[in-house]
Amino acid sequence: MSVAGSSGQWEVVIGLEVHSQLATKSKIFSGASTAYGAEPNTQACLVSLGYPGVLPVLNEEVVRMAALFGLAVNATVAPRSVFARKNYFYPDLPKGYQISQFELPIVEHGEMTITDADGNEKRIGITRAHLEEDAGKSIHEGLDTSSGIDLNRAGTPLLEIVSEPDLRSAKEAVAYLRKIHTIVRYLGISDGNMQEGSFRCDANVSVRPMGQEELGTRAEIKNLNSFRFIEKAINFEVERQIERIEDGGTIVQETRLYDSDKDETRSMRSKEEANDYRYFPDPDLLPVEISDEYIEAVRATMPELPAAKEARFVSDYDLREDDAGILTASRSLADYFESVVSAADANPQIAANWVIGDLAGALNRDGLDISDSKIPADALAGLVNRIHDDTISGKIAKQVFEAMWNGEGSADDVIDAKGLKQITDSSAIEAVVDKVISENPGQVAEYKAGKDKLIGFFVGKVMQETKGQANPGQVNQILKDKLS
Amino acid sequence: MALHTQSLAELAAGLRNGDFTSVELTESMLARIAAHNEKLNAFITVTADDALAAAAGADAARAAGKGGALNGLPIIHKDIFCTQGVKTSCGSKMLENFISPYDATVVENLANAGAIMLGKTNMDEFAMGSSNETSYFGPVHNPWDLECSPGGSSGGSSASIAARLAPGATATDTGGSIRQPAALTGTVGFKPTYGRVSRYGMIAFASSLDQAGTITRSAEDAAMMMSAMAGFDAKDSTSIDEPVPDYAAELGGSVEGLRVGIVRQHFDDGLDAATGERVKEAITQLESMGASTVEVDLPNIDMSVPTYYVVAPAECSSNMSRFDGVRFGHRASDPKDLLDLYCRSRGEGFGDEVKRRIMTGAYVLSAGYYDAYYLKAQQVRQLIADDFKKAFADVDVIAGPTAPAPAFRLGDKVDDPIQMYLNDIYTIGANLAGLPAISVPCGFVNDMPVGLHLVGSHFAEGTLLRCAHQYQQHTDFHKACPEGFE
Numbered sequence: 002m003s004v005a006g007s008s009g010q011w012e013v014v015i016g017l018e019v020h021s022q023l024a025t026k027s028k029i030f031s032g033a034s035t036a037y038g039a040e041p042n043t044q045a046c047l048v049s050l051g052y053p054g055v056l057p058v059l060n061e062e063v064v065r066m067a068a069l070f071g072l073a074v075n076a077t078v079a080p081r082s083v084f085a086r087k088n089y090f091y092p093d094l095p096k097g098y099q100i101s102q103f104e105l106p107i108v109e110h111g112e113m114t115i116t117d118a119d120g121n122e123k124r125i126g127i128t129r130a131h132l133e134e135d136a137g138k139s140i141h142e143g144l145d146t147s148s149g150i151d152l153n154r155a156g157t158p159l160l161e162i163v164s165e166p167d168l169r170s171a172k173e174a175v176a177y178l179r180k181i182h183t184i185v186r187y188l189g190i191s192d193g194n195m196q197e198g199s200f201r202c203d204a205n206v207s208v209r210p211m212g213q214e215e216l217g218t219r220a221e222i223k224n225l226n227s228f229r230f231i232e233k234a235i236n237f238e239v240e241r242q243i244e245r246i247e248d249g250g251t252i253v254q255e256t257r258l259y260d261s262d263k264d265e266t267r268s269m270r271s272k273e274e275a276n277d278y279r280y281f282p283d284p285d286l287l288p289v290e291i292s293d294e295y296i297e298a299v300r301a302t303m304p305e306l307p308a309a310k311e312a313r314f315v316s317d318y319d320l321r322e323d324d325a326g327i328l329t330a331s332r333s334l335a336d337y338f339e340s341v342v343s344a345a346d347a348n349p350q351i352a353a354n355w356v357i358g359d360l361a362g363a364l365n366r367d368g369l370d371i372s373d374s375k376i377p378a379d380a381l382a383g384l385v386n387r388i389h390d391d392t393i394s395g396k397i398a399k400q401v402f403e404a405m406w407n408g409e410g411s412a413d414d415v416i417d418a419k420g421l422k423q424i425t426d427s428s429a430i431e432a433v434v435d436k437v438i439s440e441n442p443g444q445v446a447e448y449k450a451g452k453d454k455l456i457g458f459f460v461g462k463v464m465q466e467t468k469g470q471a472n473p474g475q476v477n478q479i480l481k482d483k484l485s
Numbered sequence: 486m487a488l489h490t491q492s493l494a495e496l497a498a499g500l501r502n503g504d505f506t507s508v509e510l511t512e513s514m515l516a517r518i519a520a521h522n523e524k525l526n527a528f529i530t531v532t533a534d535d536a537l538a539a540a541a542g543a544d545a546a547r548a549a550g551k552g553g554a555l556n557g558l559p560i561i562h563k564d565i566f567c568t569q570g571v572k573t574s575c576g577s578k579m580l581e582n583f584i585s586p587y588d589a590t591v592v593e594n595l596a597n598a599g600a601i602m603l604g605k606t607n608m609d610e611f612a613m614g615s616s617n618e619t620s621y622f623g624p625v626h627n628p629w630d631l632e633c634s635p636g637g638s639s640g641g642s643s644a645s646i647a648a649r650l651a652p653g654a655t656a657t658d659t660g661g662s663i664r665q666p667a668a669l670t671g672t673v674g675f676k677p678t679y680g681r682v683s684r685y686g687m688i689a690f691a692s693s694l695d696q697a698g699t700i701t702r703s704a705e706d707a708a709m710m711m712s713a714m715a716g717f718d719a720k721d722s723t724s725i726d727e728p729v730p731d732y733a734a735e736l737g738g739s740v741e742g743l744r745v746g747i748v749r750q751h752f753d754d755g756l757d758a759a760t761g762e763r764v765k766e767a768i769t770q771l772e773s774m775g776a777s778t779v780e781v782d783l784p785n786i787d788m789s790v791p792t793y794y795v796v797a798p799a800e801c802s803s804n805m806s807r808f809d810g811v812r813f814g815h816r817a818s819d820p821k822d823l824l825d826l827y828c829r830s831r832g833e834g835f836g837d838e839v840k841r842r843i844m845t846g847a848y849v850l851s852a853g854y855y856d857a858y859y860l861k862a863q864q865v866r867q868l869i870a871d872d873f874k875k876a877f878a879d880v881d882v883i884a885g886p887t888a889p890a891p892a893f894r895l896g897d898k899v900d901d902p903i904q905m906y907l908n909d910i911y912t913i914g915a916n917l918a919g920l921p922a923i924s925v926p927c928g929f930v931n932d933m934p935v936g937l938h939l940v941g942s943h944f945a946e947g948t949l950l951r952c953a954h955q956y957q958q959h960t961d962f963h964k965a966c967p968e969g970f971e
Contacts, residue, residue: 053814054585054687056720059722092809287723
């Protein structure tokens with residue numbers, strides 16, 4: 002994978018730092034709530050405010066979540082990890098330091114497999130994942146000359162997941178990020194909500210002439226919070242760096258911000274102005290010690306992960322690989338699909354078609370999540386069953402689906418109420434076929450003269466007469482018999 | 486018998502017997518404070534009304550057959566402990582107007598046991614100092630000689646106990662801040678094992694060294710207070726989940742067979758000769774009571790002061806960061822921007838010694854210096870802890886001087902930080918190793934008190950208190966009262 006510049010081919014090197022907010026009820030070092038969207042500072046207890054004399058106490062749930070993540074990405078879960086203080090002054094950082102992990106993180110040496118542009122599997126190294134507390138928020142809007150501080154978010158638990166610089170394009174970066182996003186939601190350790198900032202990332206981007214061993218100077222793009230912006234920001238940055246180098250300039254190691262309105266990255270601060278964070282082990286917290294028994298107990302709770310689930314959907318349900326991939330993109334969608342399959346007699350591919358097709362379309366149209374679907378899984382199974390037992394045709398089923406989506410009851414309710422039951426009585430179909438043949442002598446003659454395509458015309462006429470309720474297979478057979 | 490001369494144990498008995506009420510006792514102590522505080526400057530805040538109301542409550546509880554082990558007994562708190570609704574200044578301009586919205590666990594535990602808070606005592610700013618001269622509220626005067634320092638940082642607590650303004654005080658000890666002031670005022674200063682008493686609500690100076698304890702006139706009183714103060718606290722991750730023994734019950738028994746270690750380096754040139762004599766006499770006294778002495782070696786103990794003055798400032802520099810003028814404490818007026826708000830709030834709010842330690846600490850943690858200073862100091866700290874561990878394989882306690890000399894005159898060392906720091910040369914080791922230690926009055930040099938320092942192994946509080954108590958049964962140095970405070 003390379004990018005063409007005016008001077009030749011360039012290789013793009015990207016490493017990502019993902020900040021995933023952990024889905025705990027209370028903060029990482031206090032009992033204050035982590036709920037989103039409360040009035041400013043209503044969820045800021047004395048620990049969140051960094052009052053004199055208060056002390057942090059680790060929320061053990063975050064250890065379990067980090068360990069689960071570590072196991073899910075084949076990483077080492079450290080038997081001993083240490084919280085450290087990262088010292089810097091900022092108004093939304095109440096203590097003047099952030100409690101994070103530095104030299105000894107809880108997770109190290111993991112990996113994630115993505116599919117690259119050529120369709121090949123590619124391994125992306127995960128250097129480490131460490132636990133830390135989030136800072137608060139500075140508010141400038143609506144305040145004239147002053148700034149407001151909201152410390153509701155201060156102390157919210159984060160898992161920072163750092164990749165190796167193994168990614169070679171914006172597309173790969175997004176593919177990796179989607180995988181991480183899927184995994185944390187599968188594990189139930191993060192809601193992955195990017196609008197609310199519970200899943201965001203920093204991208205370290207550099208370029209080097211194709212074939213060069215040494216890495217180029219990198220720029221760090223901060224706080225990217227949508228897959229689309231990440232791709233655009235990286236692509237802009239790659240282009241900017243190549244242009245600059247080819248124009249005889251150099252890249253400065255710096256922090257940059259992506260402006261989505263202008264679709265560009267801008268310098269925030271350079272390394273010369275960077276803080277010396279004076280990290281040291283936090284004396285208020287004991288090292289986190291994790292036993293083998295603990296790790297095994299966490300492993301026992303490991304849910305089936307996307308890759309395994311996808312493979313199982315292909316082997317057990319005979320699904321097309323693409324469909325299995327789509328259905329396992331989120332755990333709730335996969336669970337929904339499996340509920341449909343278990344309640345339906347039909348072949349799973351038909352269930353898959355409905356979930357991926359009409360259901361996904363309706364959800365998308367109404368902006369709903371699968372968990373808020375207006376048609377529960379067992380109801381969709383009911384519809385699939387009526388197709389399977391020939392009560393209705395696939396075409397009529399679409400009409401039934403819409404009625405169900407609009408709250409008109411179960412598939413059977415809709416079919417009964419609208420009289421949509423399929424006509425399978427041969428004599429009734431024969432009568433209609435006879436009528437169609439007698440009314441269209443010209444077409445009959447043409448058909449008999451060899452214009453086979455006209456069969457569609459006759460089928461259409463019959464379906465029209467029966468308002469689409471005749472069994473299409475039977476109509477076909479009877480027509481062919483009578484016209485031969 | 487006057488109430489102010491009695492120990493906590495005697496006062497508890499008097500209350501039980503109905504000889505006097507808690508209100509009477511509290512009133513008499515408040516009267517002592519009113520009469521004597523002006524010359525000592527030992528209090529930053531006196532909570533007279535609250536104390537009298539609490540005393541009335543304690544009397545009612547006693548009448549109803551209720552009340553904890555310290556019911557109705559007046560005590561004082563070092564102004565480093567957060568007390569709900571009461572100014573908690575930490576001896577600093579930074580917190581001059583800070584009213585704590587919550588109680589420290591120590592404060593809560595003592596209140597639950599029925600103790601009555603009379604007020605908050607003066608201290609070196611943020612507990613950084615060995616003379617009480619760094620306090621924003623002015624130095625405390627030693628009741629034995631008003632021109633001398635009562636030691637620091639818990640000088641307000643030590644002076645008050647020596648002057649009989651209260652029977653018991655809380656204090657904190659990061660490098661000797663309980664024991665050195667106790668030695669310089671002829672009182673008993675007790676620092677338990679690190680983690681024995683919760684640090685929650687105790688404003689942090691150097692978190693890995695800070696430990697709360699007591700200043701009293703007897704080891705027996707220290708035991709009484711400690712039984713109420715100590716114990717696991719879920720709000721402090723470094724507090725230790727071990728049951729708290731009834732320390733008072735461990736005071737009996739003798740020191741027969743007790744092995745007392747003597748560290749050769751503790752009697753070197755740095756020690757005032759007369760002070761050394763008093764300490765040796767005290768050790769002889771212990772021997773006469775049945776203890777044996779053994780010379781022990783602490784090969785790295787000479788490095789304790791430099792080690793401490795890397796580790797403590799490092800932690801201090803980070804702990805002081807929350808005082809930024811944003812949410813509480815001193816805020817500079819009319820800041821022109823954020824940097825100005827930070828610089829002037831901190832520049833105006835902190836005194837010189839605090840600034841000196843913040844700068845030292847920031848330096849030793851800086852990129853490029855961390856390994857040479859902070860990391861190296863932590864390694865030496867481990868060596869010192871190992872030395873103690875080895876020594877305690879052969880002895881039960883280690884005895885020596887608490888401070889190198891009796892109280893010095895106010896102003897004498899204030900311009901020489903190194904001389905000031907050397908005051909803690911014998912006490913710092915126990916903090917670096919997290920060990921319990923006690924200072925007990927053991928005589929006088931030129932009418933100024935001298936302290937005997939005893940260090941125990943982890944959780945050997947009972948042994949230390951017993952040793953100190955038995956020693957006090959055979960001596961009456963702790964009964965001597967400074968002139969003018971009888």
